[in-house]
Amino acid sequence: MKTTRLILVGGFLGAGKTTLLWEAARRIMENGQRVGLITNDQAPDLVDTAILLHNNIKVSEVSGSCFCCNFDGLLNAMQQVREEANADIIIAEPVGSCTDLSATIVQPLKERMDHELLISPLSVMTDPAHLNDILSGKTSGMHLSAAYIFMKQLEESDIILISKTDLLSTDELTALKEKAKAKFPEAEIMTVSAITGEGIEEWLKEVSNRTNAGQRLAEVDYDIYAEGEAVLGWLNSTIELSGEPTDWDAFAKNLMQDFSSQFDGMKAYVGHVKIMLESDENYLIGNLTGKGDTLNFRGSAGTGSKARLTLNARVEMSPEKLEQIVRDTLNTKTTDSLAARIVTLRCLSPGRPNPSFRFDHIVTN
Numbered sequence: 001m002k003t004t005r006l007i008l009v010g011g012f013l014g015a016g017k018t019t020l021l022w023e024a025a026r027r028i029m030e031n032g033q034r035v036g037l038i039t040n041d042q043a044p045d046l047v048d049t050a051i052l053l054h055n056n057i058k059v060s061e062v063s064g065s066c067f068c069c070n071f072d073g074l075l076n077a078m079q080q081v082r083e084e085a086n087a088d089i090i091i092a093e094p095v096g097s098c099t100d101l102s103a104t105i106v107q108p109l110k111e112r113m114d115h116e117l118l119i120s121p122l123s124v125m126t127d128p129a130h131l132n133d134i135l136s137g138k139t140s141g142m143h144l145s146a147a148y149i150f151m152k153q154l155e156e157s158d159i160i161l162i163s164k165t166d167l168l169s170t171d172e173l174t175a176l177k178e179k180a181k182a183k184f185p186e187a188e189i190m191t192v193s194a195i196t197g198e199g200i201e202e203w204l205k206e207v208s209n210r211t212n213a214g215q216r217l218a219e220v221d222y223d224i225y226a227e228g229e230a231v232l233g234w235l236n237s238t239i240e241l242s243g244e245p246t247d248w249d250a251f252a253k254n255l256m257q258d259f260s261s262q263f264d265g266m267k268a269y270v271g272h273v274k275i276m277l278e279s280d281e282n283y284l285i286g287n288l289t290g291k292g293d294t295l296n297f298r299g300s301a302g303t304g305s306k307a308r309l310t311l312n313a314r315v316e317m318s319p320e321k322l323e324q325i326v327r328d329t330l331n332t333k334t335t336d337s338l339a340a341r342i343v344t345l346r347c348l349s350p351g352r353p354n355p356s357f358r359f360d361h362i363v364t365n
């Protein structure tokens with residue numbers, strides 16, 4: 001089988017990974033190369049997979065466990081994408097609350113698949129506001145142990161990829177890059193905006209040409225790491241909506257605003273709440289990655305009498321509480337003229353990470 005390039009894009013929940021995956025995939029295809037994507041989650045019914053599938057790209061999902069705890073799942077997904085899409089390039093997005101990827105994924109891959117894979121430097125994407133807070137010694141509203149995960153992700157990265165640069169002035173961006181470089185002198189600092197396209201070509205060029213992946217290992221305390229993940233309630237659900245013709249965009253916005261004001265009211269840290277509302281061929285995506293001011297929507301699901309809602313929420317609270325809020329909120333949207341039927345609902349708090357492999361040294365090829 002031909003050699004395939006693997007680009008891993010890690011980074012905390014809501015950093016902008018899936019948005020970049022799609023933008024990068026589009027550009028790679030325009031260049032005449034074949035691309036396959038791999039998504040990852042603790043449970044199935046992932047909005048990210050649904051979004052990417054809508055764009056006619058080969059997507060394989062590793063669900064039920066993160067890549068590091070299900071290394072074989074990652075290998076199988078890569079095999080599938082390579083066979084079915086004959087991919088020249090695979091881009092994979094690990095779970096946003098995962099760290100220690102250099103030790104648990106990159107080094108084992110280097111050792112086992114050196115002849116089949118060209119592994120790109122590990123890119124860790126970071127939201128600029130969170131990065132600024134974390135570099136200033138704050139927790140950016142997160143639990144202390146979740147902030148620890150955020151920091152460890154940066155520590156092990158080959159490339160720190162600052163996202164959403166459209167939200168910063170040139171001076172702010174320069175200052176943030178300098179601050180990041182001072183803290184992580186061994187990492188390359190790059191910047192992208194999916195909105196303006198700034199930096200995407202440069203980043204793609206860098207990860208497509210370099211092969212020195214996994215040059216750094218972070219020292220990770222698994223007790224703190226486990227706590228940082230366990231404080232998050234995790235919910236994936238699919239819901240069928242049916243009734244009188246409904247303006248689905250207004251419905252989605254109202255639903256997300258409701259979630260947002262409840263979480264803000266409870267001072268519960270929102271990692272990511274993401275919805276996809278599909279009606280016929282139309283769809284709308286809604287995202288909340290913090291307080292109410294992060295709420296944003298794109299696309300349109302139009303008006304119709306039937307729709308399918310996929311909901312993924314990662315919020316700092318017990319899974320039981322999160323499930324109750326989701327069920328209660330959906331109930332308030334149900335009327336005589338609109339029914340909501342929960343088709344699947346999984347709610348959990350991630351278990352202690354138990355990686356398939358964990359290397360204590362950097363593999364040199």
Ligand SMILES: Nc1nc2c(ncn2[C@@H]2O[C@H](COP(=O)(O)OP(=O)(O)O)[C@@H](O)[C@H]2O)c(=O)[nH]1
Nearest residue numbers: 013014015016017018019164193194195287296
């Ligand atoms: N302003 C801005 N927002 C972005 C950019 N990239 C992603 N986002 C938003 O960030 C949120 C999280 O994006 P997503 O790709 O799902 O993040 P992931 O959780 O890391 O996969 C969404 O609301 C996106 O619309 C960007 O370049 N600029």
Ligand SMILES: [Mg+2]
Nearest residue numbers: 017018048093
């Ligand atoms: Mg994502």
